[in-house]
Amino acid sequence: MAASAEENSEDLQTWPKFVLFGDSITQLAFCDGGWGAALQHVLQRKCDVVCRGLSGYTTAWGKLVLPQVINKHNATDVVLVTIFFGANDASLKEMSPKHVPLDNYKTNLRDMLEYLQQLGLGPDQVILITPPALDEQAWQKHCQGMGSSINRLNEVTGQYAKACWEVAEERKVTCVDLWTAMQKEKDWQRFLEDGLHLSRKGNQFLAQHLVPLAQEGTNHLPIIFPLSEDVDPYQPEEALLHKTEAKED
Numbered sequence: 244m245a246a247s248a249e250e251n252s253e254d255l256q257t258w259p260k261f262v263l264f265g266d267s268i269t270q271l272a273f274c275d276g277g278w279g280a281a282l283q284h285v286l287q288r289k290c291d292v293v294c295r296g297l298s299g300y301t302t303a304w305g306k307l308v309l310p311q312v313i314n315k316h317n318a319t320d321v322v323l324v325t326i327f328f329g330a331n332d333a334s335l336k337e338m339s340p341k342h343v344p345l346d347n348y349k350t351n352l353r354d355m356l357e358y359l360q361q362l363g364l365g366p367d368q369v370i371l372i373t374p375p376a377l378d379e380q381a382w383q384k385h386c387q388g389m390g391s392s393i394n395r396l397n398e399v400t401g402q403y404a405k406a407c408w409e410v411a412e413e414r415k416v417t418c419v420d421l422w423t424a425m426q427k428e429k430d431w432q433r434f435l436e437d438g439l440h441l442s443r444k445g446n447q448f449l450a451q452h453l454v455p456l457a458q459e460g461t462n463h464l465p466i467i468f469p470l471s472e473d474v475d476p477y478q479p480e481e482a483l484l485h486k487t488e489a490k491e492d
């Protein structure tokens with residue numbers, strides 16, 4: 244290989260990171276037609292969309308592991324973060340040990356925002372997403388199939404969505420109120436696969452809300468590596484190595 248392409252760590256091109264942090268609805272974000280994949284498609288050559296969705300997690304667990312996801316070693320590479328919890332926090336107290344009381348949910352969200360702020364991430368770099376609406380009929384069917392009774396209610400999930408919105412307002416962070424937005428749509432149940440997790444249509448719906456925010460948050464980023472039309476095929480080094488000519492001994 245040409246001497247001009249020697250491997251020096253300082254030569255490595257850093258790709259900014261857009262971290263998706265949340266529960267299983269985030270873990271599924273890169274399934275075929277998923278909202279994370281839609282974001283990565285739009286943000287190609289701008290940044291990596293990194294999925295850190297953890298199925299079954301609540302804010303209580305999320306805040307414990309967040310420092311293992313983003314810390315001083317990678318925070319400067321992080322350009323945007325979504326925090327998307329609440330679907331599990333809102334499990335009914337009498338039905339699930341994972342239930343997180345509403346006040347604790349708010350405190351946990353605040354703690355995560357403060358932690359990110361301490362790492363240098365501003366409020367404009369974080370997007371809170373409320374839990375989606377719950378289709379009780381479909382979720383009850385799912386629970387029955389698992390041999391249990393329904394463990395979540397839409398009204399209760401709505402209280403967590405409102406709480407999430409309030410924390411966002413308080414901390415001047417953008418919030419996608421998915422719970423409310425979904426229910427403004429006709430036949431909103433089509434946005435859910437099993438009553439809790441997003442269907443293909445639900446993934447598209449969330450992506451429609453996030454794409455403009457993601458574009459706004461990454462406007463300042465340059466396109467990584469020159470566009471092919473800006474590379475002289477006879478002298479690619481000029482554009483690709485910022486040199487007029489590759490030198491060889």
Ligand SMILES: CCCCCCCCCCCCCCCCOC[C@H](COP(=O)(O)O)OC(C)=O
Binds near residue numbers: 271297331334436439
């Ligand atoms: C873009 C195309 C989408 C096609 C449909 C893909 C969606 C599939 C949805 C169903 C699969 C769900 C599998 C994950 C189940 C794990 O869920 C964990 C928790 C619920 O836990 P529990 O209360 O114990 O039932 O859910 C979350 C939100 O973490």
